[in-house]
Amino acid sequence: MSTTAAEIAAAWRRERPGTPTDSIEVFTPIVRLAKLLTDDRTRVLRAAGIDRATLDLLSVLRRAGPPYTLTTRELTERTLVTAGAISQRLARAEQEGLVTRAPDPSGHKAVAVTLTAAGHEVIERSVDAVLGRDSELVAGLSAEEQDLLIPLLGKLEGFVRARVG
Amino acid sequence: MSTTAAEIAAAWRRERPGTPTDSIEVFTPIVRLAKLLTDDRTRVLRAAGIDRATLDLLSVLRRAGPPYTLTTRELTERTLVTAGAISQRLARAEQEGLVTRAPDPSGHKAVAVTLTAAGHEVIERSVDAVLGRDSELVAGLSAEEQDLLIPLLGKLEGFVRARVG
DNA sequence: GTCTAAACGTTTAGACCTGAACATACCAGG
DNA sequence: CCTGGTATGTTCAGGTCTAAACGTTTAGAC
Known part of the structure; x- marks a missing residue:
């Protein structure tokens, strides 16, 4: 209740x-x-033996497409958590062999983060499970209702985003 | 970006x-x-010198109306966090003198949590600030858009709630 | 009365995050 | 050159949460 x-x-x-x-x-x-x-x-x-923070990290890299590399700053921009949190996520993921960190020639002090083969496997194994589950849950609304909801959420997100942080 | x-x-x-x-x-x-x-x-x-978890706790008690008392179980039901989290929130709030805990005669091993005068002051002081801020942020949608959005969110929440937890 | 199951609450271990302080690398002017 | 400023990342302290293990109290069957 x-x-x-x-x-x-x-x-x-x-x-x-x-x-x-x-x-x-x-x-x-x-x-x-x-x-x-x-x-x-x-x-x-x-x-599936993985945590949500790590999945988010690997997902962003996977979606970037080959060669599955982004700088720490790019990861921060795409993730809505602080740079400190990204740094900690990277340390964990690197420890587990899911990503590598290497100096990136471009930019000031950039670090290039790259998905390893093991990281690639992990994301392939879990993304369908996660999004499939979400698919079940969003089915509570019809396609028409979703089409009504999506632009409203988008407008609200844009407005809020412009006024916080 | x-x-x-x-x-x-x-x-x-x-x-x-x-x-x-x-x-x-x-x-x-x-x-x-x-x-x-x-x-x-x-x-x-x-x-305002308060944290969100404590505000949630005090808000639920304040909304209950005089005598501003609920059991731990009732707080858990109204708060969407685990019983363990409620227990920790209560310990913090009690430490700060915002609520009291006392055995409740009704029910199994119920603990009656009551807002103190200090807790009442804190909630009075912060609720308008918080909800006023939210008011600004929701104004990104017109009243008509909000009327469209609210039932869709309600339907989705009900559907999801029935399938998780 | 006694026993058992269910309800209720607390403790603890393990994770994660924020914000601030700190460290480092590049760049542009003087 | 070299020096301050800006862009990047990392570390650390403090705070909160979940889930599971645990302890306690009450109600009901017999």
């Missing part, structure tokens, strides 16, 4: 008239959905 | 034809928005 967003907003208005509750019904389900989805993905991946 | 969800899906299809990408344009913005919003809220609250 869980409280709905509408109930939360109503409770604030009842307890504190004047509380600005107009955002609650939009943001509460978004934050909850994200938590449900990421926790579920963590569990799916644990069964 | 960040990759759009559509670009991510296209990259997977290009690199791995057959990859099930239909969920990406829905779930990627949801997960990103949640991260942008929670990180931003963390920063807003740090300025």
Whole structure:
């Protein structure tokens, strides 16, 4: 049993008239959905012997296409975590032999990160499981509903992104 | 500069034809928005000398109305984190004098958690700041767009919730 | 009364992240 | 040259979470 967003907003208005509750019904389900989805993905991946942070890292490299190389800065830009977190992810992944780090000639002090054969295997083995699972979960909405939802989310993300961080 | 969800899906299809990408344009913005919003809220609250986990805890108690008391189990149900996390949050909040814990006569081994006067002050001081900020951010969508978005998110949340955890 | 199962809460180990401090490499002017 | 500034990465301290193991209390069967 869980409280709905509408109930939360109503409770604030009842307890504190004047509380600005107009955002609650939009943001509460978004934050909850994200938590449900990421926790579920963590569990799916644990069964495959990998963690979510590492999967994100390997996915970005895999999607880049051959030669599966990006600098640390590029990884940071594509990942929505801090440079410190990327550095730690890289240390773990390198330790496990999934990526290599080497000086990159271009740019200031760039480090070129490259997927190893082992890293490639890991991502091939897990990406279908993860995205297949997500496919099941998104099927709660019809294609028409998804087509309605996607542009709204895109617009909201753009607006929020311009005003934070 | 960040990759759009559509670009991510296209990259997977290009690199791995057959990859099930239909969920990406829905779930990627949801997960990103949640991260942008929670990180931003963390920063807003740090300025007020409180952390997000504690605010969530105090909010649930405050919304319950007088006498601002709930059991640990009720807090867990309303919070989407594990019982262990609630236990740790309570220990921190109790340490800071924001809540009290006492045996609850009803139920098995229930612990009654109650907001103190200090906890009440903290929540009164920060809730308008947090929800006011969220109000600014949700204004990226018109009222009509929000009315379109809310039921879609609700339907999706219900579907996902029934299939995870 | 006694026993057993279920409900409830806490502790602990292991992961991950942020933000700030720090270290290093390149570049452009003087 | 050489020197400050900018771009990059890394390290570290502090904080939070999950999941699993554990301890405790209550209710119900008999």
